[in-house]
Amino acid sequence: MRIALSACLAGWPVRYDGSSKLTRAVQELAAKTEAVCVCPETSADLPVPRPPAEQRGNRVWLKNGLDVTADFERGSQCALATVKEFGATLAVLKARSPSCGVHEIYDGTYSGKVISGEGVFARRLEEEGICVVTEKTVESVKPSVEHPVALVLGTGLGHLARLVKPVRRIDYRDIDGFPIDAQPVDGHKFEATIGTIDDVPVVVYPGRVHLYQGYSAAEVTALVQHAHHLGCRDIIFAGATGSVPGNAGTGLGIITDQINLTGTNPLAEWAGLKNVKTPFVDMNDAYSPYLRTLARGVADDLGITVEEGIFAGLLGPNFETPAEVNMLRAMNVSYAGVSTALEVIMARALGMNVLGLTLAANPAGARGTTHKSVLEAAKRYADDFERLVRGILRLL
Incomplete structure (x- = not known):
């Protein structure tokens, strides 16, 4: 780079x-x-x-x-x-x-x-x-033991947690605000690991809960609040999505912006949220241009094919209808998924620097898409995803 x-x-x-x-x-x-x-x-x-x-x-x-x-x-x-x-x-x-x-x-x-x-x-x-x-930006985006990098990983991407040299593990049910009755869907694990990846201090969350499981916006962003409580200033979100045909292909992507189509917002409950001073959060550059540029530089240096585009957060859990895909295409959306959008809003409300990575496992609305096929796609891209994240961490 x-x-x-x-x-x-x-x-x-x-x-x-x-x-x-x-x-x-x-x-x-x-x-x-x-x-x-x-x-x-x-x-x-x-x-x-x-x-x-x-x-x-x-x-x-x-x-x-x-x-x-x-x-x-x-x-x-x-x-x-x-x-x-x-x-x-x-x-x-x-x-x-x-x-x-x-x-x-x-x-x-x-x-x-x-x-x-x-x-x-x-x-x-x-x-x-x-x-x-x-x-000042370079200084603020600088991992340390006091300010580790948080990684919140979605379907099929939690394998990155095995790279961590652990110092401490935390059961999600011990995290304030996380629903204690939650059960992980396939491809998720409810245990955070604090440690290092290639000597970079990290906190890795290899799973999350979703709105479609019946949880509130505050509950699905509890991991973000926990990361902030641990001192994390930088947070990387990664999850599986569908790529909108014509705007993006399948494979790895860097999220440049987002549209929240979930119908809710964690800041609507802001009065009960610790460390959120105001719900009126500026969402310009919600995904850090600096971190996005570093990610692109790492991908190019490593020869990893990565596209960039806008993410739309949907409620789910069903996959998209053809009409919904046409709507998303008209809205210039590249990636559609059922996580990330609310977490990014919470992270920005807490003043964190955000990088969004995605694995577009299938074309949005494609016939025959299943949760199993998404997991299988994640396996195919596991090596490139790992190399990309490790490269970004080393550059920080």
Whole structure:
């Protein structure tokens, strides 16, 4: 995988005051990938040191009053050409900079106040379809013993739990909010494992309950709440789905967005939910663009065929009718399933970073689809799924 970095984050003394902002998490990511360092400001031949610069409106000004908008634009175009030639799909930039700020920048008063906005260079990268994040994202998506990665696995995918070097096991019935009378469907197991996979701290949940079994939205998201309670900041959801013909094929997929068609929402019960401050949750980028880009990079590096698309969460348990498949196709849905959607809503309400992976075991609405055939499809893709997840964990 190829990434671009703000040179100051890699330790280059290119900031306005001649310093760098060396960041360990970014260093570690660069060591696991192929990286190119860029600085749009020095690419524009701006001197080091120089007065600090900030954006006001659509202009960039040095603190001494000099308008350097044209310099910043020229340097950004030069740095962009370097990134495109290198083939980077991800850029990690210095937060809040007038060149590299992502979603927030300093407001132009040189007071430290931050407003919504994009840096000149960040905007150019986004226009090219390159995923752009700051060092803060890389630092926040960093597994540790205190912040393990949670993996919630669905039908036929729970075998990943055998990779865990266990430290502790937890019966689901000991998890607060999980229905104590629940019985796992075939392909699920109700025992969480805390430990490591390839030395990465994880909590693996190799099964879940569903709305169609008669449980509430709060109950089917109890595992997410438990993962958050254990300190997990990053959560990977994986489950079997049907692929919508014309929008996606069978096989492994990365979920980019979702439509909740279950008719319910765990946040409708938010008053009784711990650590949920408000039910009014922003669902933009519900599936982390950063994690999605890493997953795509891992798949490409390993030669694993992976598609991407929108997921529709349905109530189930029956498979889709032809009319429903036509509706989903018209809605630009690629994958249809009976889990994940509510769990993602809960994860976002708790401020977690989400990655959604799916195994499209059959074309949605295909004749002859059974639970057994889904399990058989999962076995065929087990090796690629395992390699993909392990690659993602190592990259984190």
